[in-house]
Amino acid sequence: MATVPQTAAPTLIGSVQRALRLLEAVASHADGAPAKQLARETGLPLPTTYHLLRTLTHEGYLLRDKGAFYLGEAVARLAGGGAVQNRRTKIEDSLAHWRDEVGVPVYFAIYREGEIELLSVADTSSSPAVEEWADFRETGHAHAIGQCLLSQLDLSSRQDHLSRHPVEAITPYTVRNRRMLLERLGGLERMEPLVERQEYALGTVCAAIPLTVGPVAATLAISLPLHQEERLLPAVERLRTEIGKLFSSLSFSISI
Numbered sequence: 001m002a003t004v005p006q007t008a009a010p011t012l013i014g015s016v017q018r019a020l021r022l023l024e025a026v027a028s029h030a031d032g033a034p035a036k037q038l039a040r041e042t043g044l045p046l047p048t049t050y051h052l053l054r055t056l057t058h059e060g061y062l063l064r065d066k067g068a069f070y071l072g073e074a075v076a077r078l079a080g081g082g083a084v085q086n087r088r089t090k091i092e093d094s095l096a097h098w099r100d101e102v103g104v105p106v107y108f109a110i111y112r113e114g115e116i117e118l119l120s121v122a123d124t125s126s127s128p129a130v131e132e133w134a135d136f137r138e139t140g141h142a143h144a145i146g147q148c149l150l151s152q153l154d155l156s157s158r159q160d161h162l163s164r165h166p167v168e169a170i171t172p173y174t175v176r177n178r179r180m181l182l183e184r185l186g187g188l189e190r191m192e193p194l195v196e197r198q199e200y201a202l203g204t205v206c207a208a209i210p211l212t213v214g215p216v217a218a219t220l221a222i223s224l225p226l227h228q229e230e231r232l233l234p235a236v237e238r239l240r241t242e243i244g245k246l247f248s249s250l251s252f253s254i255s256i
Helices: 014-027 035-042 046-058 073-102 144-151 155-164 178-186 226-241 243-250
Strands: 062-065 068-071 106-112 115-122 194-197 204-213 216-225
Touching (some): 035 046, 046 062, 073 106, 115 144
Antiparallel strands (some): 106 216, 204 216
16 A cells, blocks of 8 residues: 655744734734733733734834724735736736737836826737837837827826937937927827837837826827738727727726
């Protein structure tokens, strides 16, 4: 008879287990609970309970007010971090879905605190995303994503951005100066896709769709090799018709 291998018991840290039991006990009391009550509920010796409560309070996981202990901000940050990760996963899954549906790389970016943030990209080895060969934040004037985000800002905010990140030609096709860029952005209709041809990367065409959620400017963008340019506008239109579904599937939250 073959010998069944024994699974080694995991190494457990008793103090961590006790601290977690205390946190669970505190969480069960919306109005807080004193140390003696928490010791009874967790079955911990009172001196141990006091020691762990002091440590957890010092680290911000608990708050103490008038002898009662409550959950602290550090616990909220942990929970918030999980929510952020969940939103990111939903965004990434949704972009991957539309990448497969439309057959092109899909980008998602926002404008936050005066800067362009590329948050997620979905591509494949056979249809790769554009390589970030020049800093994306510094060259917003040259790529569809940046131009689309800037088009959603008011004139003062655009001017501020371009003062910090001046218009400079990075390919022979890049918009020549600030005046020309502002004229282009000012002439766009609401929700009109922005198309850029070889302004950021030679041999590449890109298009970006504006998505404004509350006060935050956002965009979905796609890219294609120049020799496939005839696919760009049909792909944009296909993506535009699905914007409503896309928002729903993202359970959209900008604060990520």
